[in-house]
Amino acid sequence: MKGTSMHIVFAASECAPFAKTGGLADVVGALPAELTRLGHRVTVYLPRYRGVLEHVEEPKVVLPSLTIPFESYNHFVSVIDGGQRAGVQIYFLDCPELFDREGLYGAAAGDYPDNAKRFGLFARAVLEASKQLGVPDVFHVHDWQAALLPVYLRTTYYFDPVLRKIPCVLTVHNAGYQGWYPPITTEQLLLPWDIFTMDRLEHFDTFNFLKGGVVYSDAITTVSRKYAEEIQTPEFGFGLETIFQRRAADLHGILNGVDYAEWNPATDPHIAAHYTPQRLQGKSGCRRDLLHAYALDNVPETTPIVGIVSRFATQKGFDLIAEIASKIALEEMVLLVLGSGEAHYETLFLKLTEKFPGRISTRVQYDNVLAHKIEAGSDIFLMPSRYEPCGLNQIYSLKYGTPPVVRATGGLDDTVEEWNPETRAGTGFKFSGNNPLDLLAALRRALAAFQDKKSWRALMKNGMAQNYSWVEPAKEYVAVYEEVTQRRA
Ligand code: ADP
Ligand code: GLC
Numbered sequence: 086m087k088g089t090s091m092h093i094v095f096a097a098s099e100c101a102p103f104a105k106t107g108g109l110a111d112v113v114g115a116l117p118a119e120l121t122r123l124g125h126r127v128t129v130y131l132p133r134y135r136g137v138l139e140h141v142e143e144p145k146v147v148l149p150s151l152t153i154p155f156e157s158y159n160h161f162v163s164v165i166d167g168g169q170r171a172g173v174q175i176y177f178l179d180c181p182e183l184f185d186r187e188g189l190y191g192a193a194a195g196d197y198p199d200n201a202k203r204f205g206l207f208a209r210a211v212l213e214a215s216k217q218l219g220v221p222d223v224f225h226v227h228d229w230q231a232a233l234l235p236v237y238l239r240t241t242y243y244f245d246p247v248l249r250k251i252p253c254v255l256t257v258h259n260a261g262y263q264g265w266y267p268p269i270t271t272e273q274l275l276l277p278w279d280i281f282t283m284d285r286l287e288h289f290d291t292f293n294f295l296k297g298g299v300v301y302s303d304a305i306t307t308v309s310r311k312y313a314e315e316i317q318t319p320e321f322g323f324g325l326e327t328i329f330q331r332r333a334a335d336l337h338g339i340l341n342g343v344d345y346a347e348w349n350p351a352t353d354p355h356i357a358a359h360y361t362p363q364r365l366q367g368k369s370g371c372r373r374d375l376l377h378a379y380a381l382d383n384v385p386e387t388t389p390i391v392g393i394v395s396r397f398a399t400q401k402g403f404d405l406i407a408e409i410a411s412k413i414a415l416e417e418m419v420l421l422v423l424g425s426g427e428a429h430y431e432t433l434f435l436k437l438t439e440k441f442p443g444r445i446s447t448r449v450q451y452d453n454v455l456a457h458k459i460e461a462g463s464d465i466f467l468m469p470s471r472y473e474p475c476g477l478n479q480i481y482s483l484k485y486g487t488p489p490v491v492r493a494t495g496g497l498d499d500t501v502e503e504w505n506p507e508t509r510a511g512t513g514f515k516f517s518g519n520n521p522l523d524l525l526a527a528l529r530r531a532l533a534a535f536q537d538k539k540s541w542r543a544l545m546k547n548g549m550a551q552n553y554s555w556v557e558p559a560k561e562y563v564a565v566y567e568e569v570t571q572r573r574a
Contacts, residue, residue: 090124090125090126091125091126091221091222091223091563091566091567091570092125092126092127092128092219092220092221092222092223093117093120093125093126093127093128093221093222093223093224093225093566094127094128094129094130094211094215094219094221094223094224094225095113095117095127095128095129095130095225095226095227096130096207096208096211096224096225096226096227096231096234097109097113097129097130097131097226097227097228097230097231098131098132098189098190098204098207098227098228098230098231099113099131099189100113100114100129100131100175101113101114101115102114102140103131103134103137103140103167103175103177104131104132104134104137104189106189106190106396107396108258108341108475108476108477109227109228109258109259111341111343111344111477112227112256112258112308112341113129113227114344115342115343115344115555116342116555116558116559116562117129117171117173118170118171118172118173118555119342119555119556119558119559120559120562120563121171121172121173122172122559123559123560123563125563126174127172127173127174128173128174128175128176128215128218128219128221129173129174129175129176130176130177130178130210130211130214130215131167131175131176131177131178132177132178132180132183132184132203132207133165133177133178133179133180133181133184133185134184134185134186134189135184135185135186135187137167137177138165138167138177140167141165141167141168141175142168143168144165144166144167144168144177145165145166146163146164146165146166146179147164147165147166147176147218148163148164148214148217148218149163150162150163151163151164151210151213151214151217152213153180153206153209153210153213154275155202155205155206155273155274155275156272156273156275160180160182160183160206161180162178162179162180162206162210162213162214163178163179163180164176164177164178164179164214164217164218165177165178165179176214176218178207178210178211178214180206180210183199183202183203183206183207184203200264200266201264201266201270201273201274201292201294202273202274204229204230204231204233204264204294205233205270205273205274205294206274207230207231208226208231208232208233208234208236208237209233209234209237209274211224211231211234212234212237212238212242212248215248216245216247216248220247220248220251221251222251222566222570223251223252223253223254223566223569223570224238224251224252224253224254225253225254225256225562225566226253226254226255226256226298226302227255227256227258228256228257228258228259228262228295229262229263229264229294229295229298230264230294231255231298232255232264232294232295232297232298232299233274233276233294233297233298234253234298235253235255235297235298235301235302235303236276236280236286236297236298236300236301237276238251238253238301239301240276240277240280240301241275241276241277250573250574251573252303252304252566252569252570252572252573253301253302253303253569254302254303254304254305254306254562254565254566254569255298255299255302255304255305255306256305256306256307256308257295257299257305257306257307257308257316257474258307258308258474258475259400259474260295260307260316260321260322260323260325260329260474261323261400261472262295263288263293263294263295263296263323263324263325264293264294264295265288265291265292265293265294266291266292266294267291267292268281268287268290268291268292269292270292271286271292280297284300285297285300285301286300288324288325289324293325295325296325296328299325299328299329299332300328300332302335303335303569303572303573304335304336304337304565304568304569305329305332305335305336305337306336306337306338306339306562306565307336307337307338307339307474308338308339308340308341308474308475308496309338309340309341309474309475309495309496309498309499309500310338310340310499311338311494311495311496311498311499312338312472312473312474312475312495312496313336313337313338314338315472315494315495316329317329317330317333317336321472321495337561337565339558339561339562339565340475340496340499340500340553340558341475341477341480341496341553341558342553342554342555342556342557342558342559343477343480343481343484343553343554343555344555345484345554348457348460348481348484348485349484350367350368350371350460350461350484350485350486353457353461355453355454355457355458356371356374356457356458356461356462357370357371357373357374357458357461357462358370358371358374360486361549362486362545362546362549362550365486365542365545368461368462368485368486369386371458371461371462372390372462372463372464373462374458374462375390375392375421375458375459375461375462375463376390376419376462378455378458379421379446379448381419381421381443381446384419384443387417387536388417388418388419389417389418389419389464389465389531389532389535390418390419390421390462390463390464390465391418391419391420391421391463391464391465391466391467391490391528392420392421392422392423392459392460392462392463392465392466392467392482392487393420393421393422393423393424393459393466393467393468394423394424394456394459394460394478395423395424395426395468395478396424396425396426397424397425397426397427397430397431397434398426398427398430399427399471400470400471400472400473401430401468401469401470401471402468402469402470402471402492402524403430403433403434403469405469405519405521405524406467406469406521406524407433407437408521409521409522409524409525410437410440410441410445412525413444413445413525413528414437414440414441414444414445416528416529416532417532418444418465418528418532419443419444419445419446420444420445420446420467421446421459421463422434422438422445422446422447422448423447423448423450423452423455423456423459424447424448424449425449425450425451431449434447434449435447435449460478460481460482460484460485460487461485461487463482463487464487464488464535465487465488465489465490465528465531465532465535466478466479466482466487466488466489466490467489467490467528468489468490468491468492468497469490469491469492469516469524470491470492470494470495470497471492471494471519472494472495473491473492473494473495473496473497474495474496475495475496475499475500476491476495476496476497476500479491479496479497479500479501479513480500480551480553482548483500483501483512483513483548483549483551483553484548484549484551484553485549486545486546486548486549487545487548488504488512488513488514488531488544488545488548489501489512489513489514489548490513490514490515490516490524490527490528490531491513491514491515491516492515492516492517492524493515493516493517497515498515500551500553501513501514501515503515504530504534504544504547506534506537506540509540509543509544509547510547511544511547512544512547512548512551513531513544513548514527514528514530514531514534515527
């Protein structure tokens with residue numbers, strides 16, 4: 086198998102530009118293209134959410150009705166050909182009663198109550214569609230939403246002569262989200278009760294999608310080396326640490342790449358001016374443009390802009406910021422925040438904006454263009470995540486000459502090296518532990534370093550010289566695909 090071309094089927098709940106809430110979409114939007122560059126064929130299956138077809142020139146129905154059972158009733162899923170992007174075939178699974186809704190996973194009132202059904206049927210529909218549209222050499226599924234695919238494959242599809250030898254790789258982008266549902270889900274999704282045991286898919290009397298995926302996949306990957314170690318500990322495994330330990334021999338940490346066609350200050354169409362490590366002048370134009378977007382045009386040039394772009398979730402460590410906000414407001418800096426998500430973090434940042442006008446300013450929204458402007462126009466990027474499987478924003482910020490301040494966890498630890506003013510080595514600033522004063526100290530090191538213009542430029546250039554393209558990670562995935570294919574041959 087080594088060196089030969091493979092057909093890989095991706096099953097995922099997000100893919101840029103069609104449907105995105107976070108970094109999963111960036112990965113599923115970019116890794117397949119790199120795999121095709123390596124000579125492989127990739128097909129991506131996504132739910133047909135509301136609005137996704139706006140991105141498709143000529144959607145056509147290629148399979149009008151796949152029969153997918155749930156309890157005693159069937160759902161009928163049609164498959165829409167979304168065309169090819171960068172050589173990658175996109176198919177949408179269309180089932181309006183499940184996916185034609187306002188949000189991907191939920192609305193303002195919270196998660197949709199039928200998500201187990203939605204994503205259970207999605208996994209099964211990918212198997213059925215693949216049999217008609219192209220049986221792969223490997224399935225590659227992402228996060229809990231696609232994690233039942235290997236469970237079906239090794240249980241109810243066990244005797245299928247077409248699928249039974251196909252291996253499956255699961256990528257865990259975030260072990261904090263597992264898909265926990267009542268035991269009856271087993272029966273509703275027509276899975277056999279014998280999988281509802283603690284060494285398989287049951288987790289303390291709940292039906293656990295991610296656990297099923299980890300148990301039934303041939304190999305598991307996570308999105309950084311450090312996170313692959315962390316999830317085997319109680320602090321980061323969210324209850325699945327012993328399952329991850331059990332699969333340690335098949336667990337690989339492959340650091341995400343980023344798509345430099347989208348995130349590069351030399352070419353980015355969303356920013357006010359372009360710049361490179363050799364010609365940094367454009368960055369000050371981006372800074373002015375960003376301040377203008379926040380109606381803060383009068384901030385002096387000597388005051389550093391600290392930027393945040395994030396989902397608002399507990400994972401991201403904003404409670405640490407809340408604890409030191411009044412100290413941050415006394416520092417010579419301006420904090421610009423872009424984020425949306427959990428209501429209490431939205432309220433937190435809006436309150437801080439009210440309390441410290443001109444020092445802290447927040448936009449509660451999801452805005453891709455503003456995200457690019459923050460990467461380019463800020464001087465420092467702040468990402469104090471409690472845990473971070475990989476994290477893409479800090480990798481973007483390195484490329485944009487915006488040194489990051491991060492907590493030393495997961496991919497943040499793997500991608501940021503502490504700046505050493507003596508040797509002029511390093512790319513950013515790190516802190517460990519849960520003490521907000523350690524975050525403050527790291528931020529203060531960054532603010533102090535910013536005042537020495539010459540060495541700050543060296544720090545910016547160190548970051549801009551880093552290369553986190555998909556070229557190497559894609560090869561690591563291919564090695565995993567080859568290994569699991571051999572094992573099942
Ligand atoms: P996560 O997947 O945990 O949210 P990542 O750092 O891997 O974290 O990826 C986040 C992605 O989502 C990045 O592409 C980032 O620019 C984008 N993003 C997050 N929040 C927003 C927002 N409010 N507006 C625009 N883009 C956002
Ligand atoms: C998850 C993680 C993030 C990672 C992204 C893409 O959402 O929270 O750290 O970068 O997936 O793998």
